[in-house]
Amino acid sequence: MANRLAILWALVVLAVGVHQVSFWRGAHLDTDVLALLPEDEQAPEVDAATRRLADEAGRQVVLLVGAKDWTAAQQAADAATQALGQSGDVLEPAVVDTSALDQAVDFYRPYRDRLLTPSQRQWLTRATPDELGGTALMKLYQPAGAQLTDWNVDPLGLWPDWWQARAAETSARPRDGRLWLSGEGREWVLLTWKSKVSAFALGDGARVTAAVERARSRVETAVPGGRLVAAGVPLYAEAAAAQASWEMSTIGFGSLAAVLLLVWLTFRSLRPILLVGVSLLLGCAVALTVTALLFDRVHLLTLVFGSSLVGVAEDYGFHYFAARQGKAPSERGPVMRSLLPGMALALITSVVAYLALGVAPFPGLRQMAVFSAAGLTAAFLTVVCWFPSLDRGALPVTAFSERFSASITRWPRVTSTRGWWLTGAGLAVLVAVGLFRLKPQDDLRQLQGAPPNLIADQRELGRLLGLPSPAQFFLVEGDSDEQVLAREAALKQRLDPLVTQKVFAGYRAVSDWLPSEAQQREDAALSARAEAQAVAAVAASTGEAPTRAAFAQTPLTPSRFLAGPAASAIRQQWLGTLGARQYSVLMLRGLNDPKVLPRLEAVAQGLEGIRWVDKTAEISGLLGRYRRIMGGLIAAGYIAVLLTLMARFGRQAWRAWLPSVLGTLLTLALFGWVGAPLQLFTVLGLVLLLGMGVDYGIFLLEHPGDGSAWLAVALAGVSTLLSFGLLALSATPALRSFGLAMLLGEVTIWILTPCFRLPTRKATP
């Protein structure tokens, strides 16, 4: 039976090995922070919009090179371009096609009569024939001007204004053959480059970042006060990869080294080291395989979090060897059988706790939960199925383990004395005050682990360029393209007054580039009437018979627009058909003050098919909601665990239970005392603590007075502590908070558990 299990497990391991080879060949690792964010099950179109807007940037690296004056800025830009050009293997300049503009003008020319700005529409509606005629004459007789087209195509000179309004969607302007903008005390040149490296690989080195940094130092030496601001997905991806690989090796190898050292100290034999190593290796491999099979892409943060598994999965191996030490090889089977109930119970509580992390609808969190649960189970199975067969030969008790096993008798034990009651009361006050000072925080930023300088650059760039916000926008929905465009127009009418009041800088809407057919008809009629009057006035004044040009017979349709050269500016906002309905996104620029968001939200009210989307608020709300839900889950979990323990240990169950409760409370109190915020991830750490902290109590109750159980608990505690302690070094605030909660909780539980052990006389059955 035991052998059959061992062979079965070997087959599973073999399959996992095969999968691992193929996995690492074409590693599908995800660095995108968005992938960690919760899916919105009720509104897949909101997700589609968010992802579309995020994908837009893709491989682009956008740089602003600035200096005190325009001449210096141009010099600095040349220096940057030269430096970037030297990294031709990773970066190439994004092609600025000068003919694109001519193509767009030619494309739109037949539709010129139906492209009007809101103010032109107003003016044409109320202008008198005299005013129209006068304007046409003035523009006709003006000494020189940059017309886009012949006079008879645009007798009132309306078209340049329309283009001007489109150009106002960004603050960059062509100047001396470059893209220029002015702001924050500097003149800037805009440069756009593209990363040539498509898929990133761990340990590939941050080559794009290095090239940008070279350009930065070149700019700073080229001109005094020179400055380079850069942003782009490739930079984030590289930073994330570099950080993740550093963290994975620190946490993974750090805890591995500690585990192996502890095993060596305790058993002074190579066999335990090898076998514990094998159980850890298989745990990690199985974890990765299961995760990769269940999810399309494995996220980097999963691997970072997963490296803490090393410190947890070794528990079962420790327990086996601690119990087996000093016993004859023939007793291996009975030893394992006597350990099995406690180990299984411990595994179940831990796995349940890990899986409870996946209750929150955060895909990243679910990956971490699956990864850890699978890894833990695999390590457990390896110990149970393989260790008795592989662990042949003697394993004498070492002096270290003997001394340590005996130390349990000297550990303080809580009894009903005055001193202990006073200590308890003092502790209760400290905990109460700490809990009172605890401040919750559900800020989205806890998920963002990018280096602060990257974030600062991104913000500055967005501010200078007036880029639209990717997190707050209006989602427009309709039965048809026409309805979507018409609804956009209705929304814009309500937004225009807010733009005038400078609540925000402006918007970008598809309907500005492609008005609805109804709008096109209306505007074409309006301009036809006004321009006929203007042409008549010019004819009367000049004594000639000029005629207004003819325009396209049919309206500009979405399909024709999307196939045309002008669509690239706006394509990512046109979501097209999702399900049975059409969607588009209306983006907002210059949204710097969170206080105005409620006013924007109010705009959508009463407008059919318009939804205000605030991803930041939505996710923060979700983080808060799940922080409370998980908090409730912890309370319920402790009651469930107490009932489970009572079923096995009866009236002594509290001895395994209370240390974890106290550890949780002390951890929370410490967070309160040091002013660390209570986040969803802190609470998740406590959930896991519930599952693992109870294990120690279970083992001590399961094997009362047995020094080897204490030895195993101590070893397990130290290594778990170390791996989660190392997680507290992570650059991702969420993981750091998680690690810190685990670290503090583990330490207190580890110290407290033996204090609540059974009195010695009861211990000997």
Place this chain on the structure above:
Amino acid sequence: MKPLVLVACLLMGLSAHAADLVKDVRARLVDAPLVRGKFEQKKTVAGFKKPLVSKGDFLLARDQGVLWNTRTPFASTLTLTRKSLSAEQGAGGAAYHLDSTKEPALAAMNELLFALLAGDVATLQQRFKVEGALVGPTGWKLELTPTDAGLARVFKHIRMEGDGYVRQVHLEETRGDSSVILFDALAQTPPPDATEAGRLGK
């Protein structure tokens, strides 16, 4: 971020042939902070059989701007400053105003017009290939060809003639329209009156 400003593509190019010609022409031009005079403009526009002729007077104040007052065939004023371009027609109430501080393309267009009227060859040289010759003891002739694609989109050639002042400017647009502007009765006085100063101060 797309290069959408059409109007905007009229600039750039930094060719600096410090030719002797330029130096000689500059030496022949009067260095005046203010020039007043009359103009006659003949504009040939597609769709019109005869040239469109307009007449009026102008004032060029260095570092301030240009006032361009058309008297016939109808009265209108054009004010060009470093900051804006505005036009008004007396009778019909037609008017428009463009702010050039935020649009370098418009600012560049203004700068070009200044330079043409003032005969500021040094500025023109930054954007055009300058060819030409001295004429007689006091005159000169220049032919300007845009050196960059943006400006070439608008102008094929600009020809200028003059002596102490610019006497004639001939603008040939790429699309076929063209204008000839003749200047006359040029003087350096009187200084701007209150109305003129007010318009220039805008």
